[in-house]
Amino acid sequence: MYELKPENGIRKMMNRLGNQLGADNVLILEEKGDLLHFSYIWESRTATPLSKHLKPFPRAEVRPFYERFVQKPVFIIDDFEQFCWDNTDYAPRLPNIRQLIFARLRLDDHSYGYLEIVNPDPQYLEKAVPLLTALSRFFSILLRNRDMMQSIDHLSKMDPLTSIMNRRGLMDYIQGLPSGHQYAFFFGDLNGLKEMNDQFGHEAGDRLLQSAAAVLCQSCPTNAVFRMGGDEFLMIREVQDEKEAEKIHAQLHEQFRLAKIGISFGFALAITPIENIDTILAEADHNMYKEKVLHHQTHHQHSSY
Numbered sequence: 483m484y485e486l487k488p489e490n491g492i493r494k495m496m497n498r499l500g501n502q503l504g505a506d507n508v509l510i511l512e513e514k515g516d517l518l519h520f521s522y523i524w525e526s527r528t529a530t531p532l533s534k535h536l537k538p539f540p541r542a543e544v545r546p547f548y549e550r551f552v553q554k555p556v557f558i559i560d561d562f563e564q565f566c567w568d569n570t571d572y573a574p575r576l577p578n579i580r581q582l583i584f585a586r587l588r589l590d591d592h593s594y595g596y597l598e599i600v601n602p603d604p605q606y607l608e609k610a611v612p613l614l615t616a617l618s619r620f621f622s623i624l625l626r627n628r629d630m631m632q633s634i635d636h637l638s639k640m641d642p643l644t645s646i647m648n649r650r651g652l653m654d655y656i657q658g659l660p661s662g663h664q665y666a667f668f669f670g671d672l673n674g675l676k677e678m679n680d681q682f683g684h685e686a687g688d689r690l691l692q693s694a695a696a697v698l699c700q701s702c703p704t705n706a707v708f709r710m711g712g713d714e715f716l717m718i719r720e721v722q723d724e725k726e727a728e729k730i731h732a733q734l735h736e737q738f739r740l741a742k743i744g745i746s747f748g749f750a751l752a753i754t755p756i757e758n759i760d761t762i763l764a765e766a767d768h769n770m771y772k773e774k775v776l777h778h779q780t781h782h783q784h785s786s787y
Contacts, residue, residue, distance in 0.1 A: 506526050539575065583611075584596055647707070668718075
């Protein structure tokens with residue numbers, strides 16, 4: 483319960499529970515919409531590996547279990563073959579099942595799913611009910627804590643104004659890129675944000691930032707779009723070569739022109755794994771700055787006429 487990572491606590495409890503009950507497997511199935519997912523799996527050393535068999539499936543397919551949960555949060559099926567005869571619409575997903583124990587995972591009116599213990603030692607069947615009645619609450623608390631920590635971690639990687647990722651999100655994203663692929667890093671800097679804030683107020687500036695983020699998201703199928711701070715943005719796209727990157731660069735300018743948003747872009751190419759992201763960003767920023775200087779020169783010339 484006091485593990486810094488709730489997942490570690492969940493796995494340790496499953497290991498202890500499986501060994502104490504002499505079971506083949508301990509599984510946690512979580513509800514995600516209308517589907518049940520095998521989120522956590524414990525297997526005894528002598529059990530047949532299950533991982534390749536376990537795929538998400540509709541919750542409706544285990545209706546008999548949920549009907550029993552209405553009466554008891556923990557129940558035993560001590561003769562699985564007879565259970566299948568009595569419930570002909572149920573199709574087993576696991577091999578070699580003899581007995582099962584189920585425990586509902588629910589906390590504060592939130593349903594997480596259920597815990598399933600496969601083939602426990604028959605001598606522990608009855609003793610398992612009070613044990614799981616108590617432990618199911620602890621499992622539910624750990625699942626809740628995990629969700630809260632994941633939510634906090636997700637929020638820490640998002641820019642609250644534009645709802646795109648921030649610099650921290652960028653570092654996580656880069657670490658997850660597959661090796662040996664080439665990517666273009668498009669670094670953009672809005673033109674005129676300060677003037678917008680000065681003339682129309684910061685709410686207008688915020689709307690401009692949000693609109694710029696929306697245009698970038700529409701331009702990036704993978705949503706690899708980041709607010710780097712202030713009026714700076716980054717978009718990452720996988721490309722075959724520099725020619726394709728230049729084409730995307732031109733398309734970005736056209737999309738921002740149609741949106742009536744002024745922005746300067748520069749890009750740099752890199753092949754994963756990325757060893758030094760700062761070097762790549764510096765190159766993209768340098769190329770962006772050259773374009774911004776050209777923008778200011780052109781704008782000044784037009785203003786002089």
